[in-house]
Amino acid sequence: MAFALQNSQLLVTKGLINGQWVDADDSTTVPVHNPANGELVAEVVNMGGAETKRAIEAAEAAFPAWSGKSSKERSDILEKWFDLVMANQDDLAAILTAEQGKPLFEAKGEIAYGASYIKWFAEEARRVYGDIIPAAQKDRRNLVIKQPVGVVAAITPWNFPNAMLARKIAPALAAGCTIVCKPAIETPISALAIAKLAEEAGVPAGVINIIPGADAPAIGGEMTSNPVVKKLTFTGSTPVGKLLMKQCADTVKRTSMELGGNAPIIIFDDADLDAAINGALISKFRNSGQTCICSNRVMVQAGIYDEFIERLAAEVSKFNVGNGLEEGTTHGPLITEKAVNNVAGLVDSAIADGARAVIGGARGDAAGFFFQPTILADAKPSMRVFKEEIFGPVAPVFKFETDEEAVAMANDTEFGLAAYMYTNNLKRIWHVSEALEYGMVGVNETAISSEVIPFGGVKESGQGREGSKYGLEDYMETKLICLGGL
Ligand code: SIN
Numbered sequence: 089m090a091f092a093l094q095n096s097q098l099l100v101t102k103g104l105i106n107g108q109w110v111d112a113d114d115s116t117t118v119p120v121h122n123p124a125n126g127e128l129v130a131e132v133v134n135m136g137g138a139e140t141k142r143a144i145e146a147a148e149a150a151f152p153a154w155s156g157k158s159s160k161e162r163s164d165i166l167e168k169w170f171d172l173v174m175a176n177q178d179d180l181a182a183i184l185t186a187e188q189g190k191p192l193f194e195a196k197g198e199i200a201y202g203a204s205y206i207k208w209f210a211e212e213a214r215r216v217y218g219d220i221i222p223a224a225q226k227d228r229r230n231l232v233i234k235q236p237v238g239v240v241a242a243i244t245p246w247n248f249p250n251a252m253l254a255r256k257i258a259p260a261l262a263a264g265c266t267i268v269c270k271p272a273i274e275t276p277i278s279a280l281a282i283a284k285l286a287e288e289a290g291v292p293a294g295v296i297n298i299i300p301g302a303d304a305p306a307i308g309g310e311m312t313s314n315p316v317v318k319k320l321t322f323t324g325s326t327p328v329g330k331l332l333m334k335q336c337a338d339t340v341k342r343t344s345m346e347l348g349g350n351a352p353i354i355i356f357d358d359a360d361l362d363a364a365i366n367g368a369l370i371s372k373f374r375n376s377g378q379t380c381i382c383s384n385r386v387m388v389q390a391g392i393y394d395e396f397i398e399r400l401a402a403e404v405s406k407f408n409v410g411n412g413l414e415e416g417t418t419h420g421p422l423i424t425e426k427a428v429n430n431v432a433g434l435v436d437s438a439i440a441d442g443a444r445a446v447i448g449g450a451r452g453d454a455a456g457f458f459f460q461p462t463i464l465a466d467a468k469p470s471m472r473v474f475k476e477e478i479f480g481p482v483a484p485v486f487k488f489e490t491d492e493e494a495v496a497m498a499n500d501t502e503f504g505l506a507a508y509m510y511t512n513n514l515k516r517i518w519h520v521s522e523a524l525e526y527g528m529v530g531v532n533e534t535a536i537s538s539e540v541i542p543f544g545g546v547k548e549s550g551q552g553r554e555g556s557k558y559g560l561e562d563y564m565e566t567k568l569i570c571l572g573g574l
Pocket of ligand 1: 247248323346378379380381537543
């Protein structure tokens with residue numbers, strides 16, 4: 089099924105450098121396909137290191153004028169961008185679903201979610217406060233001011249092609265930085281479409297540059313080695329994040345890393361089971377399991393283990409898996425065949441090690457990249473599904489007896505992004521929340537993301553925070569001005 093746009097100008101396939109929509113230097117393109125059926129969505133420019141270098145130079149040239157604007161001027165432009173994104177929500181969602189696969193209602197939600205960061209940082213742009221620190225000497229005054237870090241490079245993933253980009257560009261621009269972005273090659277069109285709207289909103293040439301390209305080492309290599317770039321912000325896998333951090337070390341760049349997760353959702357036997365099942369469904373199967381904060385390990389206390397699995401399976405059996413562009417689809421495909429193979433490998437290995445597929449357990453029948461929504465009972469911590477990020481619609485359910493055992497199991501991972509628990513015991517809420525080694529803990533709630541919260545992880549899930557008042561800090565330097573001889 090093809091898709092039609094009300095505003096066909098949004099289907100941009102060229103890169104954006106210094107306010108110009110341009111082809112790749114070697115005129116090559118990369119096809120973008122709908123993962124639900126393999127249909128060609130568009131051919132998009134395939135840029136590399138040379139174009140990235142020019143984009144960085146453009147961002148450097150644009151920096152003085154952009155950072156020199158008043159915070160109100162920058163805020164007004166961001167507000168206008170927000171209005172345009174929301175006015176084009178349906179078209180942006182159609183593009184997103186066509187290239188990424190998630191159902192239209194979920195894509196519309198993502199557009200609003202991404203836009204919420206633009207609005208939030210338009211507001212926060214005007215609240216960048218400094219400090220006055222009492223001096224140790226009578227004749228001095230210490231002032232602390234905040235300044236934009238400079239040129240930022242951003243590398244964003246395919247699972248949220250709109251929102252992850254918006255949540256990096258908006259704080260960068262609000263702080264007064266300029267930016268060069270490399271969207272995921274599977275989903276570059278969503279990025280180009282919002283850049284088009286940013287241009288319409290009045291973002292000057294060179295302030296936002298978009299470099300789509302398949303040669304990630306060439307683009308990432310230029311971003312991480314170019315001394316003009318002062319900060320790299322990345323959302324993606326932990327191995328790639330580690331590599332980028334190493335590459336950034338030579339020029340001592342700041343980094344923000346939003347990396348992999350292995351979220352536990354702990355259901356205690358005193359939980360409201362309806363709420364827990366609903367929370368598990370939302371957090372496990374959102375975007376067909378392809379988010380960093382999806383519940384990866386469902387941990388259920390022994391007394392309610394069987395009932396929980398039976399009721400969860402009954403809900404999962406109601407899913408309507410299919411092409412996200414079709415009415416009634418509740419869950420879409422995975423992004424690539426490689427992703428399906430990876431999920432299939434994890435499920436097969438769990439079953440070989442003694443897990444039982446209560447529902448699902450195999451690839452989908454349709455032509456696209458589908459895997460059946462799956463629940464695995466009798467999952468054990470020795471299995472790969474306990475240790476690895478599944479990134480697919482598979483819920484392995486682990487049994488535990490005590491609070492101590494639950495916390496130890498939850499923390500038994502190198503990751504530390506999000507964790508969830510369901511319980512009505514206030515004492516347990518405090519103790520377990522404090523004991524969980526995670527950047528975000530959802531208590532009786534799994535839909536924790538929003539522009540107002542600090543999104544980010546600990547351990548090998550990354551560093552830095554996105555969204556909230558903390559999200560702007562990551563794009564600013566703290567400078568001391570010490571006035572002496574007063
Ligand atoms: C992610 O998967 O990294 C983003 C999820 C979210 O923002 O809720």
